[in-house]
Structure formats: C-alpha cells, structure tokens
Amino acid sequence: MMLARVADSLYWIGRYIERAEHVSRLSAVMLNATLDHTQGAVQTGRIGLAALGEPDSGRANQTYEAAHDLALDRTDSGSVVVSLARARENARQVRDQISTETWERLNLLYLRTTGSAVERAFDDDPPGFLNGIIADLHLFKGAADTTLSHGEGWRFLLLGVHIERAQLIARLLEVCFDVGKTPAVTEPIALMSVLRMACALEPYLRVYTADINPRYILEFLMFDEDFPRSIRFCTARLQDLLSQLSREAGAGRGDALRLAGRLDARLKYADIEEVEATGAGSLLAAVAAECAAIHEAIYETFVAYPLELSLPA
Amino acid sequence: MSSNKVVAKDAILEDVLPLTQAAYLPGRAYDEMIAPDGAVRPHYELLQDRIASLGAEELGERQRTLERSFLLQGITFTVYGADSATERIIPTDLFPRIIPAEEWAKIEAGLTQRLMALNTFLADIYGEQKILMDGVVPRELVLGAPSYRRDMQHLYVPHGAYANVCGSDLIRGEDGEFVVLEDNLRVPSGVSYMLANRDAARRTFPGVFRQANVRTVERYPDLLLATLKSMADWRSDPQVVVLTPGVYNSAYYEHAYLARLMGAPLVEGRDLVMHDNRVFMRTTSGLRRVDVIYRRVDDDFIDPLTFRRDSSLGAAGLFNAYRAGNVVMCNAPGTGVADDKAVYAYVPDIIRYYLGEEPILRNVETFLCREPSQLSYVLANLENLVVKAVGASGGYGMLVGPHASQKEREAFADALKADPDNYIAQPVIQLSTAPCLVDGRIEPRHVDLRPFILSGEKVVVTPGALTRVALRRGSLVVNSSQGGGSKDTWVLTEETRP
Numbered sequence: 001m002m003l004a005r006v007a008d009s010l011y012w013i014g015r016y017i018e019r020a021e022h023v024s025r026l027s028a029v030m031l032n033a034t035l036d037h038t039q040g041a042v043q044t045g046r047i048g049l050a051a052l053g054e055p056d057s058g059r060a061n062q063t064y065e066a067a068h069d070l071a072l073d074r075t076d077s078g079s080v081v082v083s084l085a086r087a088r089e090n091a092r093q094v095r096d097q098i099s100t101e102t103w104e105r106l107n108l109l110y111l112r113t114t115g116s117a118v119e120r121a122f123d124d125d126p127p128g129f130l131n132g133i134i135a136d137l138h139l140f141k142g143a144a145d146t147t148l149s150h151g152e153g154w155r156f157l158l159l160g161v162h163i164e165r166a167q168l169i170a171r172l173l174e175v176c177f178d179v180g181k182t183p184a185v186t187e188p189i190a191l192m193s194v195l196r197m198a199c200a201l202e203p204y205l206r207v208y209t210a211d212i213n214p215r216y217i218l219e220f221l222m223f224d225e226d227f228p229r230s231i232r233f234c235t236a237r238l239q240d241l242l243s244q245l246s247r248e249a250g251a252g253r254g255d256a257l258r259l260a261g262r263l264d265a266r267l268k269y270a271d272i273e274e275v276e277a278t279g280a281g282s283l284l285a286a287v288a289a290e291c292a293a294i295h296e297a298i299y300e301t302f303v304a305y306p307l308e309l310s311l312p313a
Numbered sequence: 314m315s316s317n318k319v320v321a322k323d324a325i326l327e328d329v330l331p332l333t334q335a336a337y338l339p340g341r342a343y344d345e346m347i348a349p350d351g352a353v354r355p356h357y358e359l360l361q362d363r364i365a366s367l368g369a370e371e372l373g374e375r376q377r378t379l380e381r382s383f384l385l386q387g388i389t390f391t392v393y394g395a396d397s398a399t400e401r402i403i404p405t406d407l408f409p410r411i412i413p414a415e416e417w418a419k420i421e422a423g424l425t426q427r428l429m430a431l432n433t434f435l436a437d438i439y440g441e442q443k444i445l446m447d448g449v450v451p452r453e454l455v456l457g458a459p460s461y462r463r464d465m466q467h468l469y470v471p472h473g474a475y476a477n478v479c480g481s482d483l484i485r486g487e488d489g490e491f492v493v494l495e496d497n498l499r500v501p502s503g504v505s506y507m508l509a510n511r512d513a514a515r516r517t518f519p520g521v522f523r524q525a526n527v528r529t530v531e532r533y534p535d536l537l538l539a540t541l542k543s544m545a546d547w548r549s550d551p552q553v554v555v556l557t558p559g560v561y562n563s564a565y566y567e568h569a570y571l572a573r574l575m576g577a578p579l580v581e582g583r584d585l586v587m588h589d590n591r592v593f594m595r596t597t598s599g600l601r602r603v604d605v606i607y608r609r610v611d612d613d614f615i616d617p618l619t620f621r622r623d624s625s626l627g628a629a630g631l632f633n634a635y636r637a638g639n640v641v642m643c644n645a646p647g648t649g650v651a652d653d654k655a656v657y658a659y660v661p662d663i664i665r666y667y668l669g670e671e672p673i674l675r676n677v678e679t680f681l682c683r684e685p686s687q688l689s690y691v692l693a694n695l696e697n698l699v700v701k702a703v704g705a706s707g708g709y710g711m712l713v714g715p716h717a718s719q720k721e722r723e724a725f726a727d728a729l730k731a732d733p734d735n736y737i738a739q740p741v742i743q744l745s746t747a748p749c750l751v752d753g754r755i756e757p758r759h760v761d762l763r764p765f766i767l768s769g770e771k772v773v774v775t776p777g778a779l780t781r782v783a784l785r786r787g788s789l790v791v792n793s794s795q796g797g798g799s800k801d802t803w804v805l806t807e808e809t810r811p
Contacts (some may be wrong), residue, residue, distance in 0.1 A: 005595070111385075248597075251596050
C-alpha cells in the first residue's frame with residue numbers, strides 16, 4: 001500500500017532517468033562517430049538526431065552543437081538536464097519514500113548538471129561529460145537496487161524504466177529499419193553506432209560474432225530474451241511487474257496488465273522471417289502505440305481511479 | 314592544563330583562538346564561551362582546546378565539508394529568480410553552542426511548566442472560559458484575536474493537549490538569565506535543522522563530542538510519533554500522516570524528513586478524500602483510513618470550507634471530520650491564540666492562575682500598546698524599544714528602534730497611533746553571543762535558543778535545541794527569512810567524562 005501520488009512520482013523518476021541515460025548515450029555516440037570523417041559518421045548523426053525527434057535536421061554535420069543542446073538546453077523538454085531536473089523534482093516529492101543513498105546520487109547528479117561549472121565541464125570533454133552522466137545514472141540505479149525495498153514502490157520505478165526504454169529502442173529501430181520511410185542503414189560503421197546507441201555492441205558480438213548485419217541487429221534488439229535493452233526483455237518485465245502490482249492492489253484492476261500481456265505475447269511469438277518480409281515498421285509502431293496505451297492504463301488503474309469504486313460501503 | 318585560562322579581555326590572542334585578525338572580543342552582551350574576565354567558561358574548554366589546535370585552514374575546510382554535505386542532502390530552500398531557481402543551503406555554523414546541565418535543568422522545568430499552563434489555558438478558553446470570567450486575561454484580547462477559532466469551542470481534545478509540538482524562543486539577556494521571548498504553538502519548524510546540525514557536528518568535532526558527554530536528540534522522531542499516536546486514544550495502532558503544503562514550501566525538507574524518520578506517509582491536501590466525515594488517503598490499492606494528521610499547514614489553509622476559501626493546500630471537509638471526532642489534527646486549530654504576542658504578556662499570570670506556581674522562566678518586559686498609558690510610554694521611547702505587530706511573525710512587521718532611522722520611527726509611530734491594539738513593545742535586549750566562523754575569522758554573533766517540547770499523554774522536552782544565529786555583525790535578528798543561520802546545541806549531562 002502506498003500513496004497513489006507517490007507511485008506516480010516513482011514511475012516518472014524511472015521514465016526520466018531512463019530518458020536522460022538514452023539521450024546522453026546517443027549524444028556521446030554521435031560525438032564519437034564524428035571524430036572520423038566518413039559517410040558512416042554523417043549517417044550516425046542523422047540516426048541519432050532522428051531517434052531523438054529531429055528527423056530532417058540540418059545539424060547532422062554539427063554534432064557538437066547538437067550534443068550540447070541535447071545535454072544542456074534547459075528550454076528543450078527532452079534534454080538531459082531537463083530530464084534530470086524532473087527526475088529529481090519527483091524524487092523530492094517522495095523524499096520520505098526513497099533511501100538517502102538513492103536520493104543523494106540523484107541530487108548530486110542534478111547539482112552537477114545545473115551548477116555554474118557545467119558549461120565548462122562540457123566544453124572540456126563532451127564525450128567524457130556525457131559518459132560521466134551515464135556512469136552516475138548507473139550508480140543511481142545500483143544504489144536504488146541495493147538500498148530500496150524491492151516492493152511496490154520499486155516496481156513502479158522499474159515500470160517507468162522499462163516502458164520508457166521499450167519506447168526509446170522502438171523509436172531508434174524505426175529510424176533505422178522502417179524501410180518504407182527511411183533509407184535503409186547499411187554502412188557498417190553506422191550499424192555499429194546503432195548497436196552502441198542501445199549499449200548493445202558487446203553483447204551482440206558475443207551472440208552473432210562480428211557479423212554486423214541489419215537483420216541480426218533487428219532480431220537482437222527486438223526479440224532477445226536476455227539483453228536488458230531489447231524490446232522483448234522490456235515487455236516481459238512490464239508484464240511481470242504489472243501482474244505483481246495488480247495482485248497487490250486487489251482484484252479487478254487488470255487493464256494495464258492485459259495490454260502488457262498482449263504486447264509481450266506479440267513479441268514472444270513473432271516470426272523474424274515474417275517481420276523481415278513485411279517490414280519491421282508496423283510492429284515497431286505497434287510497440288510504441290501499445291506502450292502509450294499501457295501508460296494510460298497504469299494511470300487509470302493505480303493513480304486516478306474513480307473514487308466510487310473504492311469508497312467503503 | 315586548560316582550566317582557569319585567564320586572559321585580559323583585550324588580549325585574547327593566539328593562545329585562546331587560532332584566528333587573530335580580529336581577536337575574539339565579545340561586546341557588552343553575555344558571551345556563551347568567554348566570561349567577562351576573559352576566561353573560557355569551563356563547559357567550553359574542550360571545544361576551545363580543539364579549536365586552538367586546528368588551524369584556520371582546517372577549520373575552513375571543515376566548514377566547507379559541512380556545507381557540501383547539507384547541499385548533497387538537500388537541506389536547502391529554493392530561491393526563485395526570473396527564469397531560474399537556485400538552491401541555497403540554510404547557513405550553518407560549525408561550532409556548537411554548549412549549555413551546561415544545571416542551566417538546562419531550569420530550562421526544562423520552565424518549559425514544561427509553561428506548556429502545561431498554556432494547554433490548560435487553551436482548554437479553558439475553548440471550554441468554560443473561567444480565566445476570562447475571573448478577569449485575569451481581558452476577554453476581548455482573547456476572543457478578538459485573529460487566531461482565536463470559535464469553531465473550536467467545546468470540542469474534545471485528548472489529554473487536553475492542544476499544542477502537541479511547541480517551539481519556544483528563549484534568549485539570554487546581559488545578566489545571563491534565560492528568558493522566554495516567544496511561544497510558538499502553531500506549526501513551529503526547525504527541528505530537522507536541530508537534527509541535521511547534530512549529525513554534522515558529530516562529524517566535525519567527533520573527539521570533543523565524545524568527551525563532552527552530550528545528551529542525545531536523535532530520539533525526537535520516535536517521541537514525536539508516540540506523541541501523535543497518543544492523541545488517537547480510541548485506536549490501538551492509529552494511521553499517522555504528515556500533511557505538507559507541498560514541495561514549494563520553504564520547510565518542505567523538514568516535512569519530508571520527519572515523515573521519513575517516523576515512517577509516516579507524507580501527504581498533500583490532494584491525496585486526502587473525505588467521505589462520511591472520515592478522512593482517507595488515496596493509495597494504489599484504494600482508499601485508506603487516516604486517524605492522526607500531523608499538519609504542517611497553517612490553520613487558515615487547512616480546510617477551505619471552514620477557514621480560508623481560496624486555499625488549495627488543505628482538504629475540504631477536514632474540519633468537519635475533526636469536529637466529528639473521526640480524525641485528530643496536531644496541533645489543534647486555534648492554538649495560535651495562546652502564542653499571540655499580546656496574550657504573551659499575560660503568560661506569567663496564566664501560569665500562576667492554573668498551576669499556583671511562580672513562573673520558572675521569566676518573560677521579557679512587554680508594553681501593550683492597547684493600554685493608553687503604555688502606548689504613550691512606547692511613543693516616547695521608540696528609539697530604545699522593539700515594536701512588534703501582534704499578528705506577524707518571522708521578523709516581519711517589526712521596528713528595532715535603535716537601528717531604525719528617525720523617518721522609519723516616525724512612520725511606525727503613525728501606524729501605532731492608528732491601530733494601537735495591533736502592537737506590543739519590548740526593550741531591546743542584547744541577545745547573548747556565541748563564537749561563529751565568519752569569513753575565516755572567529756567572531757561573536759548574537760544567538761537565541763529554540764527548544765522543542767512535545768505534549769500528548771505527557772510532556773517531553775527534547776534535550777537539545779536549534780540555536781539560531783544572526784549572521785550579520787551586531788544584528789539581533791535571527792530569523793532565517795532575515796539572513797539568520799543556525800548551529801548545533803549541545804546539552805551536557807551532569808558529569809563530564811574524564
């Protein structure tokens with residue numbers, strides 16, 4: 001049992017830290033790629049920007065400026081600094097519910113990215129700055145994992161992380177492999193960058209060896225059961241979490257669970273041959289739409305439920 | 314040997330303190346550390362020895378460590394600018410203020426006596442009003458006070474404990490005696506800073522702390538919880554919640570801190586649902602009954618149906634649930650009438666009336682401007698007096714006569730004459746001073762003392778306090794809204810460890 005508002009805040013902390021990590025990683029990969037003057041580098045910039053919502057950006061050649069704004073632009077609601085500030089604001093609202101260790105990790109990160117020295121820190125070493133944020137977010141997740149009770153609140157936090165991650169990875173793959181809409185990415189350097197953007201290069205290599213192939217990448221990032229950034233992994237977690245949460249909250253609260261189960265089944269029993277034949281676009285779009293629906297259903301089920309249903313007789 | 318270290322007053326130099334650019338020179342105020350003859354008071358010797366052995370650099374480093382840790386913990390308030398918000402820590406000083414056991418014993422007895430009398434007073438004026446009939450306190454003073462709540466008349470309050478949490482402000486005058494400057498019976502704050510300061514001081518001066526035999530304050534949260542639970546006398550394991558106005562309130566850190574350490578949910582008005590004169594909170598598994606609300610929202614904002622209509626911080630219908638006896642609010646609404654600045658002048662009489670005892674702690678001499686003779690005295694002596702608006706707090710709406718310009722005094726005099734009922738005046742008191750680290754030097758700064766008293770089934774005085782510091786040289790205003798800071802307060806046990 002926890003306050004509905006608290007559950008909502010924990011869920012949003014999960015979403016915002018996942019978003020901050022993803023944007024940091026995409027920016028860092030873009031910056032790193034542009035150290036080489038290759039076609040692959042330009043493609044990497046285009047993919048990164050498109051995956052973050054700037055499809056026809058002319059900034060694919062200006063990755064430094066783009067990465068700077070993605071990290072530090074306070075007027076951009078998707079920037080790293082805004083996500084961190086929102087995560088921290090939510091954490092402040094539920095400060096009584098999270099451990100000191102977890103809070104201090106997030107607060108430190110917030111102070112570092114909003115302090116007066118932040119511009120200089122970015123200028124000194126942009127990839128280093130971004131990788132530092134990613135490492136700090138891993139520390140936050142580690143502190144949360146080892147100091148929070150793995151009860152209801154923890155499940156709402158993870159719910160936010162995985163729903164956000166499923167959407168972000170789906171969007172990244174859409175940009176690369178929705179063949180009808182975008183030119184297919186075939187350049188090996190660019191394909192490796194895509195794997196890096198999902199933090200998946202090394203795990204991929206262990207499964208498929210250094211055979212960098214769009215079909216395998218799609219298969220790995222959509223359907224792998226063990227890799228934590230594959231969509232299938234996320235949907236399986238969503239289903240687990242929602243089934244536990246629904247049980248704890250009492251009977252008759254199953255809309256979010258039903259949607260999550262359906263999405264998970266769709267990925268679990270998908271056929272890669274078929275997906276390849278029809279194009280990955282429709283399945284990826286369905287993932288995005290279903291995640292949005294699950295998000296709504298979570299809110300309706302646990303946070304903004306109608307009072308008539310729960311008043312004592 | 315460090316005892317009996319006597320130094321001529323104008324020659325307190327290197328051997329006493331390490332920072333000599335401005336040798337530590339107390340003014341005419343009572344100094345907590347240095348006696349008038351220049352000797353270090355015995356209970357400060359351990360600390361003074363340690364300060365002397367650390368250099369200016371090391372002390373500065375410890376001060377910075379302290380500030381960093383406050384920032385990291387989020388012990389901050391937010392300053393909102395045009396398009397940005399910055400976090401500031403509440404200024405805090407690394408040197409503890411030390412109070413010997415025998416002085417504390419008197420404070421403790423005095424505060425207990427005072428709160429018992431004030432709670433009895435509240436039960437009386439919201440009941441039979443005997444004290445008004447007997448003419449001890451003027452009827453119109455009480456019933457006309459803005460903080461008097463007629464809705465509280467004849468309501469049952471368990472144990473007669475109207476003010477469950479009280480934070481009284483004590484000051485030490487030039488003669489060294491502690492007197493009560495103000496009682497805070499509404500929603501007193503600062504206790505989290507007492508606890509945070511203690512945590513920091515233990516790390517800043519671990520050796521001194523261990524040797525000095527300091528009484529512990531860390532039990533405050535569980536004592537508070539026990540006090541709150543004792544107010545729901547109809548239920549064995551009541552659900553306690555902390556009600557906060559929200560994250561933008563300047564005391565939000567404290568609300569979250571107390572909720573966390575009590576293990577009680579921190580709720581906002583929007584989390585509460587009223588049904589059938591009962592209070593519920595909206596949880597992930599439906600509505601859950603609430604029994605005790607430790608509310609950190611002012612009376613005016615608790616319930617838009619009963620009090621201020623434009624408030625969105627409380628919950629509509631809360632007061633009806635309270636009146637129906639289905640929920641307890643702590644502190645009870647209407648306690649403010651007992652810490653009203655005009656009622657304050659009558660507290661010694663209130664103590665004598667109900668308890669038949671002489672007050673253990675004195676009041677500061679107070680002139681009530683509503684009395685014509687006292688008003689003319691005040692107007693004639695404005696340059697020597699502090700004048701305060703009865704309804705205001707936090708250092709607002711006051712005139713510090715000696716520090717004001719002729720023009721300011723004249724303007725205030727007009728306000729006084731226009732609405733004398735609204736003002737009281739007190740002589741300017743040189744608050745005692747304590748050593749503080751200011752810009753790399755150790756200097757005396759004026760301090761007050763805010764202990765916290767809990768009252769439910771029984772009265773408990775926490776053996777510690779928030780010492781508030783006026784950080785500007787010579788300033789007597791310690792309120793955090795007016796540039797004040799704080800420091801830890803060590804109450805010593807009888808014996809000092811060898």
